[in-house]
Every structure is written in structure tokens, then in C-alpha cells.
Amino acid sequence: MPPLRTRLLPPCLVALALLAGCGSSTDPNAATPGTGSGTTPGSGSGADRTTIVMIPKGTTHVFWKAVERGARDAAAAHDVDLVWKGPLKENDRAQQIQLVQQFIVQDVDAIALAPLDQDALVTPVADAAASGIPVVIFDSALTGTSGTDFVSFIATDNEAGGRLGGDHLATLLEPGDDVVLLRYLVGSASTLQRESGFLAAMADADHDVLVENRYAGPTAGEAKTTALNMMSSIRAAKGVFCSNESATYGMLLALRQEGLAGQIRFVGFDASPPLVEALRTGEIDALVVQNPRRMGALAIETLVRHLRGEPVETVIDTGAVLVTKANMDDPAIAPLLE
Structure with missing residues (x-):
């Protein structure tokens, strides 16, 4: 009590x-x-x-x-x-x-x-x-x-998570390759920090971001529409990053519709059954998973x-890992994808 x-x-x-x-x-x-x-x-x-x-x-x-x-x-x-x-x-x-x-x-x-x-x-x-x-x-x-x-x-640590995804995407690209960022929502601190970390990673790796000011919206359907409206820039790019589950899924649907799934390097954030399956098939290269x-x-x-009057930590980092097809079945990682 x-x-x-x-x-x-x-x-x-x-x-x-x-x-x-x-x-x-x-x-x-x-x-x-x-x-x-x-x-x-x-x-x-x-x-x-x-x-x-x-x-x-x-x-x-x-x-x-x-x-x-x-x-x-x-x-x-x-x-x-x-x-x-x-x-x-x-x-x-x-x-x-x-x-x-x-x-x-x-x-x-x-x-x-x-x-x-x-x-x-x-x-x-x-x-x-x-x-x-x-x-x-x-x-x-x-x-x-x-x-x-x-x-x-x-x-x-969302900025670190965004950088983790960006650093991995950079390893999949050739020097001079351009990328596209699909943001999530204005005012959402967690995704803003992920996007900031991703942009820092791209700057460090000397990859230009062709589009970084478009927001997916709160649903996968809206994210798909936004991604389709960005398709000319996506076609000109070699890599894509999305900062949450619904944005990642919406982008995946748009890439599938345009016949580009698996053709563009793609790193997303969070996991759901459709995203995990796309990771396994190679349509997504990596997911940053909380x-x-x-x-x-x-x-x-x-x-x-x-x-109860007990002391507590004022900040707790719950962690994130980079998941790829190579490690997704590891015992330490597989439970995070369930």
C-alpha cells in the first residue's frame, strides 16, 4: 500500500x-x-x-x-x-x-x-x-x-540507436552513394533523436541525404503514401532509413509496389512479424530493435x-541491438523479434 x-x-x-x-x-x-x-x-x-x-x-x-x-x-x-x-x-x-x-x-x-x-x-x-x-x-x-x-x-538511447542503424547502412554503401530518410512525426522525441543519430552517421561517412524533411505519419498506410510520393528521390538513392515500426513497414510496402524491395539498401527501426519476415528474405537489410x-x-x-519510498534511478537505458539476417536467430536476439 x-x-x-x-x-x-x-x-x-x-x-x-x-x-x-x-x-x-x-x-x-x-x-x-x-x-x-x-x-x-x-x-x-x-x-x-x-x-x-x-x-x-x-x-x-x-x-x-x-x-x-x-x-x-x-x-x-x-x-x-x-x-x-x-x-x-x-x-x-x-x-x-x-x-x-x-x-x-x-x-x-x-x-x-x-x-x-x-x-x-x-x-x-x-x-x-x-x-x-x-x-x-x-x-x-x-x-x-x-x-x-x-x-x-x-x-x-534513441540517438545511439539511430547512429547504430546509420553506421550499418554506411557499411552497405559505396563512397558517394546518396540516401533517403523517412521521418516519423513532428514532436516525437524518441524518433527525432533516432533521426538525429542517423544523420550524424551519414555526415561522418560522407553520404548525402537527398530527402530528410518528410514525415511518415502515424500509420503504415500514411507512411506508404508518403514513401510513394518520395519515389523519385528513393530511385535516385542507394539507401533508405526509417525511424519506427510503422514508417518502416509503410516504406517496405511502397518499395514492394514499385518493384524496388531488395534492390535498395534498407535499414529500419523496431520489429513486427512482417518486418522480421522481410529481414529474413533480404527485403530489409537490418532492423534496430529495442x-x-x-x-x-x-x-x-x-x-x-x-x-514504497525506495530510491530509484532517474535515467534507465533499456538498450537496442542491430539485427540482421545473419544474427536474427541467435538465442540472445530471437526473443526480441517475437
Whole structure:
């Protein structure tokens, strides 16, 4: 049971709390954006149970499903209730802000958040802290100081991950070969850092980036459309880098449609069954793969320790590896592709 805390709602949430109290008797979670699962706050097996809410950027990518598995394993191990709920699309800042505000009003014990936007979620996180609700940031950075503005930041070293992918792509290219970068979303700190690391690797290897200012959007379908619109530049290039799962898959679909899959050197980020299969067939040369289950587990474990008054690390790097056809079946790597 967490220590008793005095909860004072920030003024901006008082109206929201009053509206919630004056509304109908319908379950307040029923109309919440996104998909959720787990125990409704306040409805657990006892009022003294700890409820931790985990708010990812989205709920459809394979990556987030793996984060959820890790979080649920950790929640079960520590005998705490976990609520998992995120926006339907990874570009919907308003939904994610609404979710944070909702769970502040519901007075949950702690929140783990993967912010869609490194700046837009600063105020909601500050509101949670002002209400006595500790927040761990995971996957993607939030503007602020870890250990002060929020409890801990748990993520891949994304700039290093982007450089890892860029360095490998450079080994596959000839001197003077050009490349194309397909970015993910404006404001997404994790992918911005990966893209920065990739561009640094290309600069060090003297490879020009023909296109580096196009954004895939939140879905593979949108990424495919963006990639098709870049096809003249892609045809002129010898290599392509994409900074997340949906951008990588959308690019793969576009290359297949144009008959270029396996003809252009291609490094992506994250893993899903279609991407793993493309790696095995040679349509993708390499994937930079994170450890999402570990990330989810550590987010929950860190909050549990913090609620118990134990010291926690303010920054935790959950690691990333470069996966190729040559090493994808190694015992240390294969589980990351499941």
C-alpha cells in the first residue's frame, strides 16, 4: 500500500472533476478514447490496492503490445493493478492529454507515460505531480529534468540507436552513394533523436541525404503514401532509413509496389512479424530493435519502488541491438523479434 498523500487538484482540473461528479452514472472509462484493459481505478479487490496507469503513445503497433506484456508481468509480480489505455492514433495529442487529466481526477496512485509530444505533455505531467501522483516517462523524452519534474526516464538511447542503424547502412554503401530518410512525426522525441543519430552517421561517412524533411505519419498506410510520393528521390538513392515500426513497414510496402524491395539498401527501426519476415528474405537489410518488454516492466517496477519510498534511478537505458539476417536467430536476439 502506498504511503498516504495529500491530493490537491490543480485549478485547471477542478472543473473537470466537478463535471465528472455531476455526470450520469455511466462508467467514466466507457467513453475514454483509445482501447484499455485492466482494473478500473477505484474498483479493485480493495480500496488499499495500488493502481498504476500506463499511457502509451498508441495501442496498435506491435511495439506497444510488447510493452504492455512486460508491464503486466511486472504488475502481477508486484501485486498491483495495472490500467493500460492510450490514444487510438499516435498523433492525437489531445486524447493523450485528456487521458492524463482523467486519471488525475480519478486519483490513481501513479502514471507511466510515453508522451506523444515532448512539449505538449509537460503541463499535464506537472499537474499530476502537483496532485501528488508520481509519473515515470518511458520510451520518448519529455521536456524537463528527470528526478525533478518526473520520477524517472526509461527508454532506449534513441540517438545511439539511430547512429547504430546509420553506421550499418554506411557499411552497405559505396563512397558517394546518396540516401533517403523517412521521418516519423513532428514532436516525437524518441524518433527525432533516432533521426538525429542517423544523420550524424551519414555526415561522418560522407553520404548525402537527398530527402530528410518528410514525415511518415502515424500509420503504415500514411507512411506508404508518403514513401510513394518520395519515389523519385528513393530511385535516385542507394539507401533508405526509417525511424519506427510503422514508417518502416509503410516504406517496405511502397518499395514492394514499385518493384524496388531488395534492390535498395534498407535499414529500419523496431520489429513486427512482417518486418522480421522481410529481414529474413533480404527485403530489409537490418532492423534496430529495442527491448519493449523490459521497458514496460521497468516502468512499473520503478513506480512500485518509488511508491514504497525506495530510491530509484532517474535515467534507465533499456538498450537496442542491430539485427540482421545473419544474427536474427541467435538465442540472445530471437526473443526480441517475437
